[in-house]
Every structure is written in C-alpha cells, then in structure tokens.
Amino acid sequence: MPWHLGQNNKPKGRLKIDLTVFFRRHSNVEYMMEPSSYASEKKGKNGIKRIINAFGYSKDGLAAAYRYESAFRQVFWLNLILIVLALFLDFGPVTKMVLVVASFISLITELFNTAIEAAVDHTSTEKHELAKRAKDAGSAAQLMALLMLFIVWIVALTA
Numbered sequence: 001m002p003w004h005l006g007q008n009n010k011p012k013g014r015l016k017i018d019l020t021v022f023f024r025r026h027s028n029v030e031y032m033m034e035p036s037s038y039a040s041e042k043k044g045k046n047g048i049k050r051i052i053n054a055f056g057y058s059k060d061g062l063a064a065a066y067r068y069e070s071a072f073r074q075v076f077w078l079n080l081i082l083i084v085l086a087l088f089l090d091f092g093p094v095t096k097m098v099l100v101v102a103s104f105i106s107l108i109t110e111l112f113n114t115a116i117e118a119a120v121d122h123t124s125t126e127k128h129e130l131a132k133r134a135k136d137a138g139s140a141a142q143l144m145a146l147l148m149l150f151i152v153w154i155v156a157l158t159a
Contacts, residue, residue, distance in 0.1 A: 065114045075110045079103040095156050102152045109145040113138035
C-alpha cells in the first residue's frame, strides 16, 4: 500500500512526506564510492591529508595541461602578460580586479576545454557526433571567455 494512503486507499489526513524514504528511493547509491575503492584510496582519508592530495592533483593537472596542450600554453602566456599589464597600468582597483578575474576565467575555461578533450579522446578516437559536439562546446566556451576578455580590456582602455 502506498505510504500516503490509509485503509481503503483513501488519503490519510494531511499529506506528510517522509524525506528519508524519498532519498532512499531516489538516491544513486551505486554511483557513490565504496570505502575500499581505488578512488577512495587515492583521495586520502579526510582532513589535511585530503587537502594535500587535492593540491597535488591540481598541480599535476596544471603541469599536464601546460606540457601537452599548446592551446593552454598560449592562453597561459597571453593571460600572464595581460595580468602584469593590468597590475602596472594606471587603472583603478576595481578595473584591475575585473581584468584579473577575466584572465582567470579564460584560464579556467581552457582547463575545462582541455579536460573535455582528454576525456573524449580517452573514451574513443573514432569520429562520433557526440564527441564532436562535446569538443566544439568546449571550444565555444573558450571563444566566449576570450571574447569577454577582449571586451573587458577594450572597455578598460577606452574608459
């Protein structure tokens, strides 16, 4: 008998929702990491050890992106130059902050694009419409980030 119906299949008084039942029925428990899984072991237990591990993985990700992706290297050097210029040119503090944030958004977007391309290539190097869409969407995101960076700089220089 459904939880919200009483005897004779008539609703019981006020409708009460038992959230524990809802979440038990609708959770993706099979997608959660088992305590003894490889991923769980790699991430570390918790606390400071997990933070140290996460920092190491982030450092590895930046190094791999720089080493293997020419597009990331190009965006990295472009944004490094733009950040230095933003800090040394005669802009107000808010303008400097906006320019630096726009540069970081461009770098972060390129990292996502690189991750998407690596994941798609790992899955299969065969031509596939969904793979093309994923890679094109990542590329379009980077184009939008660079366009935003360009517009922010034009506005800052002409203000």
